[in-house]
Amino acid sequence: AQSVTQLDSQVPVFEEAPVELRCNYSSSVSVYLFWYVQYPNQGLQLLLKYLSGSTLVESINGFEAEFNKSQTSFHLRKPSVHISDTAEYFCAVSPFSGGYQKVTFGTGTKLQVIP
Amino acid sequence: GAVVSQHPSRVICKSGTSVKIECRSLDFQATTMFWYRQFPKQSLMLMATSNEGSKATYEQGVEKDKFLINHASLTLSTLTVTSAHPEDSSFYICSAILADPVHEQYFGPGTRLTVT
Secondary structure (H helix, E strand, C coil): CCEEECCCCCEEECCCCCCCEEEEEECCCCCCCCCCCCCCCCEEEEEEEECCCCCCCEEECEEEEEECCCCEEEEEEEECHHHHHHHHEEEEEEEEECCCCCCEEECCEEEEEEE | CCCCCCCCCCCCCCCCCEEEEEEEECCCCCCCEEEEECCCCCCCEEEEEEEECCCCCCCCCCCCCCCCEEECCCCCCEEEEECCCHHHHEEEEEEEEEECCCCCEEEEEEEEEEEE
16 A cells, blocks of 8 residues: 655745655555646646656646655655646556556645745 | 536535536537545545436435436436535535546546535
């Protein structure tokens, strides 16, 4: 079984400041890792994912996340946030497998960007 | 990218009535869709896995007779909340996976159900 921990339920940050949203996971097998973003009253959108290869993955809107196997972490970072980044962010994992496996989500972190 | 739609986006119904929520994959065929429920300030809870042409697989604790799932075609899955009660009020989200890459889910925009 897998579990995902997002310790910060809310993160307020001023516009143009850097931000890090923390994610730690637990699993007895290798996993795929994901970050999803949810805007108010909308479904989830995939922000970025780690499958294999380079441990640093980037999204098209300036976010990046680094897979750290030894610390079982996949923290999400952005060097300079915008008002439009205000949303809830979910970290998720699924077991590495040839077929589909269930995704386990964290409890989410609300990023509030302050003008 | 793959697009998943849900209808309706919001619905209000009276206690005791049933309501149907549709989930459609618009530009791809989805043999497998998922239904989630999201409570305020909580993460997504997987309710069931919907497989085209076969019975849905429900997660532990989810009443299959209350939450009826039908996956009649490769592009449509429906969730019917039967005899709705106020405690069924929630945000329901569906998702679908492509055959490749099989690990990636595409989510619908969600349906806000309010039972009065």
